[in-house]
Amino acid sequence: MNAADSRSITIIGAGLAGALLATLLAREGWRVDVYEKRGDPRLQGYEGGRSINLALAERGRHALRQADADDAVMTQAVMMRGRMVHTSDGRQQLQRYGRDDSEVIWSIHRGDLNITLLNLAEQAGAALHFHRRLDTVDFDAGVADFVDERDAGRQAIGFDSLVGADGAGSSLRAAMMRKTDLGERTEFLGHSYKELEIPPAADGGFLIEPNALHIWPRGRYMCIALPNDEKTFTVTLFLPNEAAADNADPSFATVRSGADARALFERDFPDALPLIPDLEADWERNPPGLLATLYLQRWHIDRRAVLLGDAAHAMVPFHGQGMNCAFEDCVALARQLISQPDRAAAFSAFEAERKPNAEAIQAMALENYVEMRDRVDDPDFLLQRELERALQERHPGRFVPHYSMVTFMLIPYALAHRRSEIQRRILVDATRGRDSLAQIDWDAVDAAVMQQLDVLVDAA
Numbered sequence: 213m214n215a216a217d218s219r220s221i222t223i224i225g226a227g228l229a230g231a232l233l234a235t236l237l238a239r240e241g242w243r244v245d246v247y248e249k250r251g252d253p254r255l256q257g258y259e260g261g262r263s264i265n266l267a268l269a270e271r272g273r274h275a276l277r278q279a280d281a282d283d284a285v286m287t288q289a290v291m292m293r294g295r296m297v298h299t300s301d302g303r304q305q306l307q308r309y310g311r312d313d314s315e316v317i318w319s320i321h322r323g324d325l326n327i328t329l330l331n332l333a334e335q336a337g338a339a340l341h342f343h344r345r346l347d348t349v350d351f352d353a354g355v356a357d358f359v360d361e362r363d364a365g366r367q368a369i370g371f372d373s374l375v376g377a378d379g380a381g382s383s384l385r386a387a388m389m390r391k392t393d394l395g396e397r398t399e400f401l402g403h404s405y406k407e408l409e410i411p412p413a414a415d416g417g418f419l420i421e422p423n424a425l426h427i428w429p430r431g432r433y434m435c436i437a438l439p440n441d442e443k444t445f446t447v448t449l450f451l452p453n454e455a456a457a458d459n460a461d462p463s464f465a466t467v468r469s470g471a472d473a474r475a476l477f478e479r480d481f482p483d484a485l486p487l488i489p490d491l492e493a494d495w496e497r498n499p500p501g502l503l504a505t506l507y508l509q510r511w512h513i514d515r516r517a518v519l520l521g522d523a524a525h526a527m528v529p530f531h532g533q534g535m536n537c538a539f540e541d542c543v544a545l546a547r548q549l550i551s552q553p554d555r556a557a558a559f560s561a562f563e564a565e566r567k568p569n570a571e572a573i574q575a576m577a578l579e580n581y582v583e584m585r586d587r588v589d590d591p592d593f594l595l596q597r598e599l600e601r602a603l604q605e606r607h608p609g610r611f612v613p614h615y616s617m618v619t620f621m622l623i624p625y626a627l628a629h630r631r632s633e634i635q636r637r638i639l640v641d642a643t644r645g646r647d648s649l650a651q652i653d654w655d656a657v658d659a660a661v662m663q664q665l666d667v668l669v670d671a672a
């Protein structure tokens with residue numbers, strides 16, 4: 213390998229992670245080639261695929277800042293201050309995510325974000341190749357074979373190293389698995405999702421409170437809605453795939469047609485129903501999306517290939533962190549590649565740094581599903597949240613709410629997960645059998661905090 217080769221890389225997938233990684237490396241003078249199976253979304257419109265909009269949090273924004281992409285992305289973002297919980301009896305309650313408007317998350321349109329990042333990658337000097345679906349890889353020869361799905365034309369490309377940013381169904385991962393066992397395991401959630409739309413109001417504004425992530429929690433299932441900057445909301449209904457034994461709850465097995473969906477909304481989401489005029493058509497048009505967690509024991513093959521983002525660690529979407537985590541991966545991999553000329557060592561160090569953190573956020577994302585669909589309107593949960601806020605005031609920097617550690621800080625996910633477990637035990641113990649903060653044994657709870665939690669310093 214000559215000096216020029218040592219600063220060149222081939223990325224598979226020009227989605228969110230592929231486009232950001234390309235930008236980060238091209239800005240450092242690397243030769244970057246990105247191969248994407250779809251057409252250029254800037255020419256033919258965004259083809260979609262996964263969710264229509266996404267929650268962007270501090271980790272993602274921090275990564276975008278490394279590529280000077282944050283300002284461009286934020287022009288299209290809608291602030292979400294907290295969860296607007298819609299209870300079964302029609303009440304609404306805003307549960308703030310943070311202390312004030314400096315601690316919020318942002319709703320962004322996936323297509324717009326992808327296009328912004330593709331433009332930045334190209335401006336930074338990356339070469340983007342569309343209509344190139346990775347098909348097979350000869351790792352020994354260093355040759356990757358691509359297909360143009362418009363005419364089934366094939367193209368063989370020589371490579372030194374491949375980065376798999378090709379998402380949950382990664383073709384590079386499949387090719388790597390044919391060469392070596394990556395220890396792959398996929399756990400399906402048993403629940404899927406369907407996307408629907410709330411259009412703008414007649415006056416062109418938003419039909420419901422724009423600066424919130426709306427949730428209709430209903431026990432084993434739920435609906436959520438995130439705002440879009442064109443004044444619409446994308447509604448996502450999450451349901452079990454199969455009917456429960458008692459047949460009490462809806463599922464994708466029982467709610468099959470647009471008419472079934474309308475009946476479900478009339479019964480369980482009556483305040484949302486009038487907001488979704490095309491419910492039946494949306495239902496019939498959009499197939500349900502499967503949800504799963506992907507675990508791998510290994511993310512790379514020597515210096516030849518490495519995986520990141522969903523290709524390495526797809527997760528369920530309930531913490532709104534899949535993209536944020538993928539963006540952190542990009543910064544970490546770029547840093548390792550730039551500082552470490554030995555490619556295999558860079559991939560190894562990247563995997564060692566990121567794998568425990570990906571596993572931590574995967575676990576927290578699964579836990580958050582139960583919280584969102586079943587607990588946000590539960591009195592025990594609300595008292596624990598009240599105590600969490602009180603302890604944050606009593607022990608600043610030491611007791612930091614779970615959601616803040618994941619969403620507003622840059623500490624490793626694994627550390628956030630460990631501390632959250634400790635804090636959850638403290639909250640549950642202190643509130644057991646109690647109805648209000650007035651009944652809390654403050655001496656005991658303060659002692660538990662001081663004993664079990666040290667002062668937390670953010671990573672930057």
Ligand SMILES: Cc1cc2nc3c(=O)[nH]c(=O)nc-3n(C[C@H](O)[C@H](O)[C@H](O)COP(=O)(O)OP(=O)(O)OC[C@H]3O[C@@H](n4cnc5c(N)ncnc54)[C@H](O)[C@@H]3O)c2cc1C
Binds near residue numbers: 250377380522533
């Ligand atoms: C319903 C839902 C809601 C979500 N909400 C959030 C959220 O609020 N916040 C958040 O942070 N995350 C969220 N996520 C997760 C987020 O979508 C993913 O983590 C993120 O898209 C991962 O980015 P990626 O670049 O790794 O993969 P992708 O975005 O999937 O990009 C992969 C790219 O590779 C291309 N590709 C695929 N196969 C090939 C091939 N063989 N050859 C060439 N190219 C190929 C694809 O066309 C695509 O462009 C959500 C996910 C879902 C399903």
